[in-house]
Amino acid sequence: MDKLRDFLKSWPGRILLVLCLSPLALLGVESYFGGSTDPNQIAQVGEASVGLSEYQTAVNSRRSEILEQLDDASLLNEDVLHTQVLKGLIDRTLLEQQAGKLGMTVSDDTINRLLRREQIFQDANGEFSNVQFANFLRQRGMNKEQLFAEFRNQLSLDQLNASIVGTAIYPMKAVNQLIDLQLESRDIWLHRFNWQDYESQVTVTPADIQAYYDANQDKLKSDAMVDLAYIQLSPATIQIDEVTEEELQQQYEAYKQGLAVVDERKLSQILVTGDDAKARADSIKARLDQGESFAALAKKESDDPSGASGGDIGRFNPSVFGSDATAIETALQGLSVGEVTAPIKTNFGYQIFMITEDNGSQIPSMDSMREELTAQAKEYKRQTIYADKVTAINDLAADGFSIEDIAQQENVALKRIEDYRKDNNTSVLSQPSVIKQAFDEFTIQDQAVTSGIEVGLGTVWAQPSNYRPTQTLTLAAATPVITQTLLKQKASALALKDAKQIAANIKTVADIAKQPVDFQALGEVSRQTTLLTDKERSLAFSKQAPEDGVVALASETEIGASVLVGDRIETARQSQLSDNEKAQTAAIIRDNLGQDQLQDYLDYLRLVYKVEINEANMAGAQVQ
Template sequence: MFDFIHKHKKIMQILLFILIVPSFALVGVDGYNRMLDSGADVAKVAGVSIKQTTWDNAVKNDIDRIRASNPNIDVKLLDTPEFKYGVLERLVREQVTIAAVSDARLETSDQRLANELQNDPAIAALRGPDGKLDNEKYKQLVGSQGLTPAGFEARFRNQLSAQQVFKGLQESSFAPNALVDVTLNAFLQKREIQVANIDASAYASKVNLTDADLETYYKANPSQFQAPEQANIEYVVLDVETLKNSITVSDADLKSYYDQNVGRYSTPEERRASHVLINAAKSAPAADRTAAKAKAQALLESLKKAPNTFAEVAKANSQDPGSAANGGDLNFFGKGAMVKPFEDAAFALKKDELSGIVESDFGYHIIKLTDIKPSKQRSFVEVKAEITAEVKKQQAQKKYAEAADIFTNTTYEQSDSLKPVADKLKLEIKTASNITRNPPASSAIASNVLATPKFLNALFSADAIEKKRNTEAVETPAKQLISGRITQYTAARTLPLAEVKDSVRARLTAQRSFELAKKEGAAQLAAWKATPATATLPAAVVVSRQQGQNIAPQVIEAVLKADSAKLPEFIGVEVAGKGYYVAKINKVLAPEAADPAQAQTLAQGRSQYAQALTAAEDQAYYKVLKARFKTDIKVNQSKLSAAPTASDAAK
């Protein structure tokens, strides 16, 4: 059917036109919009609806955010009912919180908003040396979130108000030490044990297998001897690096680029200065400012007479805590690093020259210029290789954007061969053999472009296998485009017994050895329980969940779960593939508070227990709020996988 559509596009366009136009005539554009209406309610909180579109967009945004931080993730892992329902529950919780804020009339004052904004690290980083906020950078920061400053501040205010709903509960949550210790003592408890291992491998020599045994096991366990579906393929890859290597740039173009960007290849002048600061905020009383200026003037006069004492004077008198101890030294700085009055004065001085009194928002400065690093222009010859790489990169990216459309369209429109796209874009058609849908981590392709999950899914799709068509153009995490086609396909199959006879023998031998070990172990357990004195056991060891003493985890878990009311106690534990263990529990040891390691573990455990208790109380309070605000989630989670989203319907 799809082959017919692919070969008869014009006919299908006419048929679709005939079908669609009368429908528009009957129901109109609005009718079609309603058919794909994504405005249905998926939940309601306090009379406020959460729409299907809101949910769809939230799912998409969450997936995009996760993909941005984890480019290699297979998006199919996120396309699950559980993930979608989790997003819906988050939206419901947000709406419940909004209702609680409104109901309790919780507000955030302008002063608290200002304080919290000032303490935000991202915003604090936008302040200059004078403490002033760079408004342009602030607009860029909030703009990157699709908001204006006013919108960002409104959202921040709402978040602060919402925090108050659960904050009181969280801050008052309390886990009594006695309650915590009951739980932690059981978790951290130690037990002295003796363990005998009836090793399954020791019984392998007692297992005798016939050909009939092997055939019976082989027929009963065909899934253990499956060869996965495999394909030999050819493929083409379009990437920026390949394009970059094919680009040549003339010296004239490189020199032109250098001339146009000459500022990028120069090091601006830097100056080193020391200063004496006498604090005097602009908001200080006039008398205080006058006194501060007079003190600075007196220090300046003494420095003019003995300029070599500048470091000592700064140490004794400067009120800048960051530089006073270093004799006022501010190290090297460029333009834009200091407040403007200070910068203007420093860049007007000659080396070893003293400034006059310089007034800034911080107070009154006396500046001494101690060194100058002049600006340096790197020559064209020095930066030619750097420019060549940059120009090639820019041209390759431009060429890639143009070639990507050709690549995508050609692999689709001429899907019976990769030669057309390879000829158009001068790409090499590569080949690979024995490619599987899920290559193991140890395979040769596990770390290259062929291991891209989306590409492999397309390659092993029914259409690609049956018609041997090109796959769609797939973008890889490394920003490459790849398309491939199967040249030879081998379906998954059960390998013949002759090929896997050794594997069948090894598996069946291990199985029967394990059965013999279990039988022997169970007999020993029964005998030692009946007459403990006859037990032949190794020396006792002390074990806990933190200290397993290299004993199988299944044994440790069973030992720590065993009833300790009547000791000593014998227990038996089967460990698949290894054998049977008989453990004798001699005594129970409580955690030692005096042991530094135990004390640290107890402290961490108390903290984690308190966090878990707070989370449980938080969830319980949230359930109360959901009931109070008549929360109704209209989506049945168990049927979610069958229900299309609005975007699915639109497709």
């Protein structure tokens, strides 16, 4: 299958796999269980309609699918999304009506048999369960008749679809011919004539410009543009202070919680209070160091009720010690069972602890994880500050502050893009979501700051000004564009003339070196080569060379003109694909042809059933 995948990535393979929005994308099983018809119509299709709620549900579902595949949500083009979803819903409605008109239906017995096979309705023994079936209907607010009607409609739709898509024919002979094309190769010699080299030899007169303008005036339009001021914020730009021990402790506790374990150390303590607490604690610690029993000293010296039981306080729980937890945790680090801490000054007095049991030795100590915890604490702090800053900027934008005021108040760099285009946008903010908000009618009208737009790993806020709508260019405004276009056309014509003269003089490989221009020897190339431009690639295999010579071909190309010299076209004797892979390739081709047939059939149905779109409801749904 690797060879099949490689083929499908090749030049003919890509031709076969042109992606299109198929109405089948909206013919899924989830449609069996849709709700009632929405009285607010998006479109009237014959005698049926597409409801507002149905449309919004489909948009949300499709958006979620796309966003799962995108790393940057700002790359989603909402206008295209809404257009494609509406087309899919209309296509489905057209097919549903046609299926009904053709009498395509399914009996109750067939539906019963299919439903009994559905796993969702089966019990633990794989048998159909009336209880589960009833629960399913109750959860969806449907009765059996409604479910059968939806199921029958879907199956009828599937029948009609299969009768169109499944009838596409593409013989294996044609498949083999396509495969042979991508196996073709030949030696190529190339020389390119750049049109700029001929620019000084041509002139463009006012009459030429006027004639071009008169013939192409409808195409000579300015781009819709604004001047854009914007600020951009990302977590990476947030500066943070050093993290505290308390913040490290929080990350450590979160780490332990993530492991679903608790601190298994059991402790005993001796607490001493009063004015002489420090001196008493030091004396007790000295006696412990000399080998006296911790439990005995706790009973005799501790001012805490736990002293009666030898100081036992159970498992270590940081929350019990409040602000003293970090100091105690630090003192306990590295201690083994039976070892004692130095006296610790806490809010209770002076405390001495001994670890009596430790069943949590598998948990790394906080000190051993300090570097990792520090990085996590910094990132948590950075993300928190970033989220707070995004909220603050959004609030300022909603309150009507200008982008300049927001940038100054939040200490964020203000950036500008002049002539920010609605179409053919190649700026640093070319994402569809940014363009959509920058050219929003109300944003332009109020010259308001947009809400935060998520772009990659950050957020952008923009304020458009000086809006210039699309309009037909005047002759004066169009003259520079026309002049450049005509210069290239005339210069390319001269380049092509020279290219043809060179090509006419080449009959053999030896003739290549006799020409007044240098040729680049590309060696053996195939139709998938990246050494040639698109036009050159199509030219390179357009004509076979004679048995004892080469063929020289000249053509106008993207850069001016090119001469390609090729020897005999050879085809690999044996296909790289197995018979099974060829059959799968044929199936892919037939499916694509079937989809084309389906689109043709839908175009026909649009002539049969009147389709009217409610533009007002459509516009309202798109802004939600």
